[in-house]
Amino acid sequence: MKIQEIEIPSEVPVMTMSQTVLFPQAMMPLFIFEPRYREMLQDVLEENRIFAVAALDEEKDDAQALETPYSIAGVGVVRACKQNKDGTSNLILQGLARVEFNKIICEEPYRRAYIQKVLSVPDGSEKTLNAIKSTLLALLQTQMRLGANIPLDVLQFLSKVEEAENMLDIAIYTLCPPGPFKQELLETRGILERFEKFQRVLRAQIERLKIEHKLKGGLNDHGISDN
Numbered sequence: 001m002k003i004q005e006i007e008i009p010s011e012v013p014v015m016t017m018s019q020t021v022l023f024p025q026a027m028m029p030l031f032i033f034e035p036r037y038r039e040m041l042q043d044v045l046e047e048n049r050i051f052a053v054a055a056l057d058e059e060k061d062d063a064q065a066l067e068t069p070y071s072i073a074g075v076g077v078v079r080a081c082k083q084n085k086d087g088t089s090n091l092i093l094q095g096l097a098r099v100e101f102n103k104i105i106c107e108e109p110y111r112r113a114y115i116q117k118v119l120s121v122p123d124g125s126e127k128t129l130n131a132i133k134s135t136l137l138a139l140l141q142t143q144m145r146l147g148a149n150i151p152l153d154v155l156q157f158l159s160k161v162e163e164a165e166n167m168l169d170i171a172i173y174t175l176c177p178p179g180p181f182k183q184e185l186l187e188t189r190g191i192l193e194r195f196e197k198f199q200r201v202l203r204a205q206i207e208r209l210k211i212e213h214k215l216k217g218g219l220n221d222h223g224i225s226d227n
Contacts, residue, residue: 008115010115011113011114011115012051013043013110014051014101015037015051015052015053016056016067018055018056019179019182020055020178021173022052022053022073022074023095023173024074024095025095025161026074026173027079027095028053028093029091030092030093032090033088038087039109040110045078048077049077050096052075054069054073054101056070057069057070067111071100072099072100072187073115074096074098074099075097075115076094076096078093079091079092095169097118098186098187100116119189120165120194122191123190129191130164132165133164136168136195136198136199140155140158140175140202141155143202143205146206146213147209147212154175158171165191168198171198172194176201
């Protein structure tokens with residue numbers, strides 16, 4: 001079933017984890033071992049296979065004790081699940097959409113919340129938005145030429161994603177390190193604004209790689225001792 005055909009319910013279970021951000025389209029592997037989340041998963045598999053993943057808002061004073069989530073999170077559907085003999089499970093959750101929590105309904109036996117879908121804003125011309133894909137691929141190719149550790153299969157996969165926003169979100173999910181900036185990108189509704197924030201980081205990384213390259217005398221790691 002295509003993502004566009006999946007109806008997102010107004011009420012979903014919620015998994016809250018430190019620095020874990022789910023983007024639309026992204027495939028997130030999860031290991032379920034806590035008793036509350038085992039119960040949640042069982043219920044989810046018997047219903048619509050949908051739940052939300054929220055990052056812990058660690059700036060809040062009560063974040064650790066109350067597991068305070070950011071108000072914007074990702075909701076996903078379980079695409080595959082392997083239940084292990086010890087009661088744990090390995091699953092793949094595919095992101096469906098950005099959502100905002102309207103109200104936490106309950107905390108026991110696991111957290112549930114009312115949600116509202118967060119829609120992206122096409123804040124640029126069609127031509128500008130369509131150029132996101134080629135610009136992003138060019139930046140990643142430059143990083144790879146300068147020695148960045150970007151797997152070739154990631155680049156090949158991104159090149160096959162047709163819609164610019166989907167490609168952007170998958171790239172952010174895959175390549176942006178965990179932390180507040182990744183959550184900021186999830187919360188950025190403007191597609192072009194989101195891209196511009198991400199590309200500034202990519203360009204800064206390119207400049208750093210160029211400096212490292214010059215310090216090595218233009219040699220790769222195997223030739224450093226010859227410099």
